[in-house]
Amino acid sequence: MKRPYQITALVVLLLAGFLAQESLRLRYYTSLGPGPGFFPFWLSALMAFLGGAMFWRATFGVVEAKPADFLADRRGCLRIAAVVGGLLGVILLMEPLGFRLTMFGFYLFILAALGRQGWLTAGIVSLSGSVGVYHVFVHWLSVPLPIGVLGI
């Protein structure tokens, strides 16, 4: 786990530098006490210290063994990509296409990506997850969900 922690520590140090810079744009102290920049500044300093400590331990300390499943295999990576891609698709399409159509497509896609179901099963699950859930949330729980340009 040496390399992953070294990379994480460097990302943390960069983030801490950026956040410290942003904090300094806010008022540090006022006549009544700490301003909006006080806490963020000291937190970014603490973050930088922790990033440095992580780098030091990863480089010079006892190296923790990397778990066998630290990196997913090819199939695992594809599944993760499918779920993240599906969710990004929902973000892009939900408002123009509406909840029911978008989620119907999302369920079909996820079911195809994560397992092998028959078309009938996939269709029933997708319909209940989209039209069914829409009905429950909108009509029973009074939670509004988007309707798209097609009116569904």
Place this chain on the structure above:
Amino acid sequence: MDTPALLLSGFAAALQPMNLLFALIGCLLGTLIGVLPGVGPSAGTAILIPLTFALEPTPAIIMLAAIYYGAMYGGTITSVLINTPGEAASAVTCLDGYQMARHGRAGTALAIAAIGSFIGGTAAVAALVMVALPLSNLALRFGPPEFFGLMLIGLSMVTGLAGQSMVRALLSAVIGLFVAMIGIDPVQGAPRFTFGVIQLLSGLNIVPVVMGLFGISEILLNIESSSRQVFETKMSSLVPSRQDLRRSTGAILRGTGIGLFLGLVPGIGTMIPTFISYVVEKRVSKEPEKFGTGMIEGVAGPETANNAYANAAMIPLFTLGIPTSPTLAILMGAFMMNGLIPGPLLFTQHAGFVWAVIASMVVGNIILLVLNLPLIPMWVSVLKIPYSMLFAFILGFAVVGAYSVDNSIFGVGVMVVFGLLGYAFKKLDIPLAPFALTLILGPMMEKALRQSLEMSGGDLSVFYTRPLTATLIVLAAVVLVVNTVPAFSKVKADSQL
């Protein structure tokens, strides 16, 4: 009104048909979460928060609390039947529970676990009832400096939630604090870390953040591997014999004491009480060598401790507003979404609500005892549903929840971003619990600190001249030292290996 009268009024409210219904739904959903390996109580509670959006605060919190302690029951079922803990606290139950199942005594193991859980859970609620008013009356004397001290104790608990590395735990806490700072500054109204994004001005809503961190990240980890357990164990009679009951009695009593005490200690986590109970049972047993082969005490003690702990952990949350675990931090977030701040003021400003929720916990424990045993075959059949279908439904539900928080697709985006962050944290063994705790407590602490300094005109002596504040700050320091010294000793010992 005194405690008995308040509790009776709480029961009157908790037993109203609608509240009873939501306690029942919460128990069933909680058990389902507990049954499903890969969906822990934190993820499950976070994902199910949107179900309560349309509800009044009382049924909403009754349902979420029932989901929380219901999950503790549910985890036992898979531990006993398929040797896979549904949630971390039930891991130790695998040792003897699964062996009992292999010897055809699965029903007995589950029945004893349910009885022990009921006794432990109910005893913890009784303790909550007894200490609630005295503790909250003490806390009512708190001004901003005392609240700052209290929040400091809460934040110092982060060190107790550290897993293998204190540095990683603190890093998680600091990132949580930064996320909590996004939005308008609570005292002077200046925007912080919003980068010109209008949706960030009101801050990040806690629901999509925790749904992503705990829910989406867990799903991503689970779908990495395609392996799954196949249920094969056969069920037996659910009625324990007289000998089983006799052997379990002592274990249940000891488990109650252990869980109750550790529920009050910050940062313990759900696994430690069950493991301590198991070790104690093994020590007091006349046949310690038989542990791991299907000893009923190895199921009764830890399962009792588990539920006693889960319910006792509500005591610091309700009376002082301190969540001691990530699931309770999420529950605290749900309180806040309903305009309720857990802590002493809850008992004076919303007495009807708080006593109804406390009474519902007794009712919920009875519901779980009565309903769960006959429903075990149903939970077993849930395990036969293909994981792809379960995960698709959970993802779909998470999308609805994240969207409906603000009726905006922005929430779904936040959930995805924090899902990826949570996945990275888990891969790097960075604990998520400190993140959840600071996300909730951080803004409250900053507000208390700045109000205290405004009160004293910027004079820091306000923190050591007020006896109660000074005591709380010293206590926070003690928690910090108690938690960090063993951690750094371990680092030193490791480096000498």
